[in-house]
Amino acid sequence: MARKSKYEPQKLSTVLWKPALYIRLSREDGDSEESNSIISQRELLTEFADTQTDMTASRLYVDDGYTGTDFDRPDFRRMMHDLRAGIVNCVIVKDLSRLGRNYVKVGEYLEHTFPLLNVRFIALSERIDSVADPRSADSLIVPFRNILNDEYAHDISNKVRASLDLKRRQGKFIGSFASYGYRKDPNDHSRLLIDEPAAAVVRDIFNWFLAGTNVLGIAKKLNAKGIPNPSAYKRQQGMNYRHPASDKLDDLWPDSSVRRILRNPLYTGTMVQGKNRMKSYKLHVSEAVPEEDWITVEQTHEAIISSELFAKAQSLFARDTRTAPTQPQVYLFSGFLRCADCGKAMNRKTISQPYRNYYYYICSTFKKQHSGACTKHTIRSDRLEQAVLETLRHQIALAVEMDELIAEINRSGTRNRSVKPLLDERAQLETERERIEQMKLSLYPDWKAGDISREEYHRLKEQFEQQQAKLDARLASLQARIDEVQSGVGETNSFVSQFVKYRNLPSLTREVVVELIDMIYVHEGGKITIKFKFSDAYAVAQEYIRKHGQTA
Template identity: 45%
Template sequence: MYFNQKSILAADYLRLSREDGDKLESDSIRNQRSLINDFVKQHPDITLVDEYIDDGYSGTNFERPAFKRLLEDVKKKKINCIIVKDLSRLGRNYIETGRYLEKIFPFLGVRFIAITDHYDSAAESDDADQIIVPFKNLINDAYCRDISIKIRSQLDVKRKNGQFIGSFAGYGYQKDPENKNHLIIDEYAAEIVRFIFNLKMGGYSSQRIATKLNEMGVLPPLEYKRSRGMKYNSGFRSGANPKWAVTTVNRILTNELYTGTMVQGKNRKINYKVKECRPVAEENWIRVEKTHEAIIAEEIFQYVQSLLELDTRTAPDEDSVYLFSGFLRCGDCGQNMVKRSTSKKGKRYYYYHCSTYKNGDGCSSHLISEKIVHAVVLEAIQKQIALLVDAENIIRDSGMENYKKTEFDSLEKQLTVLHEEVERYKDLKTRLYQDMLDNIVTREEYHEYNQRFSDKLHNAEEAKRELEKKKEKAVVEGKREHPWIEDFKSYQNITQLDRKAVVTLIDKIIVYGKDRLEIQFKYADEIQEMTEVAQNIREIEEKEGRFKCGA
């Protein structure tokens, strides 16, 4: 290829990417520039007319702003020579880099020089060059792939250790100035998050929550971050005057981050050459609990998740949903009960009936007055709380507040015994086999005793597994014991139902007829266990003459 020595109009192309592993000082933009300038000084026939820099762009693809601008200037004949420090600065994609060197640059009449690789497309090439240059490109490609794998592995290790690796903390948090991989609470935004959860617990729909925040003039998350000087960009922004939207509110209401749990790895790049991300199956997300201070208690978060699954249609001209919306179920078909109203002598009456019946798909109406539902539910809540408080007082007065710990310790002891039993039968089976080899027992005796030991070993292992399940359950219940008790006791003097009380205390209300209801409370098993413990204490004290009625 022939170039007019007086018309070599060159551009230096500089690229740096930490993602590719370009961490050496020699790869810095400043050192690349210095090397190219020294080279040009030694070649007076070359005139350096412009500089193109892609700082922070990967070499695995050629969608880089400065490189694309460089190609446009080449097509406009402003440049006919490109100089880089080495071939990896042009790119680390073996196929694409080879295409530019062998097809695109020659077609455009561009001379290409890679200084430290001693490559100059204007020089006479020999067979060695035909082999070495593609081989170097292949090495650069492999190096990039290797670095990508290592970086991905390092990031996964950080995720599994509960370290935050995102560029921006979630709304309500900020990066710890002393440790960028740790989150601390942003008090102002955290108050907004708590406000959103409280409104949801109070029966507000997500749309009404968004409207209220906009009326209050609260900046949405994206604009709040920008107001604090962050160069934050998001695909969720829309319009010149961004507002809170239902999607924004729901993202906050479903974000486990607020419970102190770090959830990362929801998306993953296809590979080191394709930067597009694909969603990862939820079971493969990386969850680590208690990595940072919680803004929302776990119980409240779970209540809200259950609310989001309910029928939460907002009542007309009201800020909140109907009191029992999503909680009433038909006792026969299991479908939702729907609210209706009727007028009689100038008064409006409200009632519920089965949605299956309403749609003409069978079942019966299961008609019931809202007034009756309200009265029965209120009375049931009062009785349930009274029962719970009574049981708690009996347990506390007996000095057995830690009955969960007592149960846990008992399970631990039983597991130790069973573990020893399992090991003993394993040892007996081994010794029995040796006795047969030593002719101490016959083969028939060996099979007979071995079957007995195998049966006993199987039974011991089954019992051990069951106890381990009970132990695991006891650990979980022990952790959540106090919060749910306090939730119930906070309504100890309840005289009027509201949406928050229904959401906090009740799981579902099953309607069998106009005067037949079944109310399923949250933590029903735990309450039953407490009442049984209290009943046992009472019976023991009555036998010993220590229990006093009304005490």
């Protein structure tokens, strides 16, 4: 026996209604309740339309996984097209929230758009029917329900945003696709694992960049090797990934992708998220977030490159290393040469001779103005390279000597003997502070018990706090002295280790220039001054040797 429908057949007029059954389910609505599922909505609406004698066969419009806060939904747009074309003229939904959760826009459709198009609107759960019961659509309860639906979407949006921000602060990855070089852990999609084939390319990109290949040159090298760009690589791995620019480029690397990789701290094991956000729960337009509000968590996943290597790459972006578009390699000293007098960059020039080309540098101020603002400060490239190489070798020899002296000091135990009295004094001060803290804590029970007056309680409490403040100042000063002694070796290593590893340097390379030199200043007459990196650490190393051993 057929199940009897709960809807009674009715015929309101001679108008034959052509129903559009509109169904929507968004992620925030969830799918745990059967009453809100796509299948349930379809059965409910179909059953109603089939019982109406003044309705033709219905058309179905389904937006599965689309929010109700905006109306940019594929099947909703298709339905509106059909309404305007007269293909359908009656919209039936389960309830008002299925039409949408934007109070203003839902009201606009109900009060203006549908009436102008002579469209009948039916919401089954709220018993709204703009033709059978016009007052049900005009009732004050309709906008009130729309406000509640809107507020529900607002509340859900805030909860989702708060939940995602919490996960970001915990260092969990939030995103549909992992960045190039990583993949999602199949057992925990918020955790990143190294994707070795892509990670090898990332390492090459950083190494080539530090060796002197410019960003465009790296892109050309990757394309020459036939390596697919990040978007194409994801698609090769079976991911349904599309990037607006990738389809135009096919599998080719643009320089923007190379630059993005070189600037991304993710490859050092640091997660940086929350760079963009939606303007509001109604306006699904992304806007940039100020850098100080980004969520950064270190050591969330295995690094592909070291923090030191990343820092070197970032330092190069701060320098002017421009070369001709046809030049894939930057010059040896690009970004590291300045005029000693005006401080401007030195320009590289070429003198062509029948038997060979000569290269030299000239002050850019003189080259552009020729007005006496500065002089040539010219120097030949080969002579500059030789002078820098000899100076570097001298500095490396000095570092080797200091390394040997520091090793001898550490073997003799001088440093350990010098720090022990400081550690003993710190322990005594900490014991004294703890004793005063206990005395201060006992004051309150004594006051409440009537052993001391209120005035005595406040006077003694203030005295104890003053004594603690003095001890805190002494402890801070003492800790600084302890840190200075204990970290002495570590601080010297930032100078010594960087230079010592280039012992017996055969020739000058871009990597050596980037790692050891901060700037080279060219004086008039061809003399140069080299400002090395790690100069502060060098001073610390000298002081360490002076205090704990023989003079360097």
